[in-house]
Amino acid sequence: MEHASLASPAAAHAGMHADPSAHTPAPSFWPILLAGGMGAVVFLVFLVYLGVPLAGVLLAAAVLYTLVAASGWANTIAVERRHMDQVQTNKDLTRGFFFFLASEGMIFVSYFEYLYYSRFTSAHWPPAGMPTLETTLPAIATLILVGSSFTLNWAVHALLHGKKTAAKNWMLLTIAMGITFLGMQGFEWGFLNGVLGFTLTTGAYSSAYFLMTGFHGAHVTVGLLMLALVYWRMEKGEYNQQYHMSLKAAEYYWHFVDIVWVFLFFSLYLFQSH
Amino acid sequence: MSTHVATAGVTQPRQYHGVLDWITTTDHKKIGIMYIVFALINGWLGGSLAGLIRLNLYNPDWHIVSPALYNQLMTMHATIMIFLTLMTAFAGFGNYLVPLMIGARDMAFPKLNAFAFWLLIPAAMMLYGSFFVVGGAAADGWWSYPPLSTAQFSAGHGEDLWILAVILLGISSIMGAINFLVTVIDMRAPGMNWMKLPLFVWSWVVTAWMLVLAVPVLSGALFMLLSDRWLNTGFYRPALGGDPLLYQHLFWFFGHPEVYIMILPGFGMISHIIPSMARKKLFGYKGMVMAIWSIGVIGFMVWAHHMFTAGISASARVFFSMASMFISVPTGVKIYSWLASVWGGVIRFTTAMKFALGFIFTFVLGGLSGLMLAVVPFDILVHNTYFVVAHFHYVLVGGSVMTLFAGTYYWFPKITGRMLSEKLGSWVFWLFFIGMNWVFMPMHLLGIEGMARRVANYRIEFRPLNQFISEGFIFMLLAGILFTYSIIKALREPKTAGDDPWQANDIELHLEWATSSPPPAYNFAEIPEVD
Amino acid sequence: MSLALLSSYAQQAGTSMAQAMAQAAAKGSAAPVRNAFSQPGGIVAIRAAAASLRAFVWVIPFILIAYILLAYVIIKFRDKGDGRKPATFHENNPLEFLWTIIPLIVVITVALHSYPTLTFMEFGGNNPALTIDVVGHQFFWEYKYPQYGIDISNDTLVVPANAVVDLDLTSVDVIHGFYVPGLGIQMDALPGRITNLWFKAKPGYYKGQCTQLCGVNHAQMLIDVQVVPNDQFQAWLAKHRTQSASLPAAPPAALPVAPTAARKARGKA
Structure with missing residues (x-):
């Protein structure tokens, strides 16, 4: 603050000659509605755990309600953005999204910290009584998921060059590869659970395995939903060279999910022995 | 206020009135006010629990509360004070002041801002509601260490509700933090470059970074704890090869940055109040910014000093002891810079300044007792005793709460357009200052004599000091009553404060004092340019 | 929270707690709670207290400087209404450099100064005369003397004076904290893990308690240590050995977790 001073002190003061571009953000019911929905979902999860009758039905209703509130909010933003500075709001949203991904990344960091701490403090790895995990299938799944990052990139590239059909095809391929990945993960889980008897409660190691792959799988699912939404909007022709913020967001999210998986693959499958 | 603002091409948004409004x-200002009121209410509730705790410890033979309830009170006192009072109070001041200070009309994501606030309500309902479920509220301390917090040893559902509520509060904090970061990065007024940023804004930038990076780790750790409780997983259960110590590592990886999250915005406030009241520019702005960043970075590397007696290796003790000591250097820089800012000034002893100088007195003590605790042999002598209780109350009450009082007295005119009574303010300050030292100073002694913390009962030898401490609580209670009364009284008076009641802008420019009190909905008629 | 709820809680567990505390007080005789500063009970406590005081001596000047400066500026620079103009300086690089670098050197000194004591407290207890397995339970301590086949619970820990006593701590349920201030020792007892500490004490009666919140009766989980001359200790051993002769002198159950770093370093697994 060494040399800060006001260029024109009088102008800063609230006067009657207000700046024509002055706007205050519109009031909105969505924040409180969504917060209530999220609170209800969390509380109902608790009631379902307690086994309260009808809690499951209420939970489903609350989830539905929360989704409606979220999309209502998203819709309001989309409408508002038509009257706002696109470049600036895109910059804001992108930056906010990156910070969000940073905090998401830190959740994974806590799980990796768990995994590596256990690994370096225990005498055997995998711990005694735990199977060594088969690598071939996950390796193929890894290739597919990493490949889908490239196909998504090509989809975005095609769209930015006006090749809308190619973009849609690449997008479909990306979604298909994502679904394949999830399917393979499901198969892997089934195999571990059913054949090897390696379940969530076998031991701390298996708990970590299922938590990490499960949490990641949930992220893949969310990513797929985002991609599906993007594809739907592509079909409607809503994107062009300038206006494709949600496409970018979905792209970053998908790359994030991919990068996390690469770390998971290395930590859980590739380097299993000390 | 905004009705006369013509907005070209935008249909004027619908306005609601009363509660619906x-x-x-x-509006970041209204959300900020709601945060501050929420914090004040929770401060009273959390403080009442502290009162019950002190009442119980006055004479354990009276059995004011059962040991089971004592553990609940102690756990909920900490949770409420940390998550619902201090964090929300600073979030409130941050919400109100940051856009004003950087010359913006609002936060980058105004709806997200409201969402982060409203998410507090279900979380608070779950926390308070948990007192009435079978088994009562969470009773495992705010650390909630497993195995005590696993289903085997804490079968009650208070613990489940506690975990869920804290995860919700974490989401709220992260959303708020992201909003602060984007706002400060993208929405500064023209000419407001980084090295002209007011220190309160700087402190919130670092705080927000710490929230974004630290809170998710807590969520991860609590998620694993919940899964141990509900799904019988083995993360923290030794029988399944899990390790309870790992929870401590994860918890304190969040928990120590959390301490700085609760004090850095307070540092920022003091850096505004002292120059304004001493009629002199802040000393060493660059050093202050560097100090905040050093605290933010080193704060992530000291977590295991909470675990010196948990059986970690000697080399870990050595590393974390050294790192913890390093963090006192930037803290010292801030103290000296504040003193140098006063040096040669002309001090006006307003209530805000009294709290600011009182804060320096108490925080020096809290900081240096922290330095002592980083000395491992001393830590072993007093770890988990009342010495530690004294230390962190000197930091959180002598630090954070004193800065919040100072900040309230300083910015209340801006927020409401009315002055708080200085006469009552003097009473509030002296009652609180004497009360807090009365209560927390003797706790150092209790700890050195060997009284463990978190006990509902103690050996008879500790009784005289405990009774002395409990008596001091009355002073803090009176200060709280007077403070609340003073606010209510002021709110009934006319808005006569004026734009800049402290003449802060005669010393150096602060944009929040360049607009009216309270500011109009759009903050600035024209976005100010700074040069 | 309603008052009715409060009082109902209060009635539940109050009396049992009072009885337990009364019993504990009776066991502990009238001896005061000793701490490492006023009545250190042995070399570990003496060294720990000395290291603490050394660090404190380094810290005191900083408290004093800050407080003297604070008092000085408050008195000297208050607004006396004489129209004095405030000074305008707002930076001084050499000064700022100094008040960064001097505290830095001091804290490094303080840290390095404490390390010999830390090492001593961690590794100094070689060739223990007696090893005791301390097992934390909700809400009492169990002491096993594997060399003598003695296993006592909820009782006073009796050890010989002036001998290195080694404690291997673990827990069967939650985390407990073994803390005896007069002996200068504190260490958590964790389930599934063995932690370790040692001491060498002068004869006397030492009181401590559990320092890690371990549940409802955490406050009741007291520790009493009786340090006696060796002949008395032998007599105590003889008495207790016969008493628990019927018990098999089982070695402590092998734990599934790797030994802690401290134990590794001391070469006893």
């Missing part, structure tokens, strides 16, 4: 508002 508050429910639907996306």
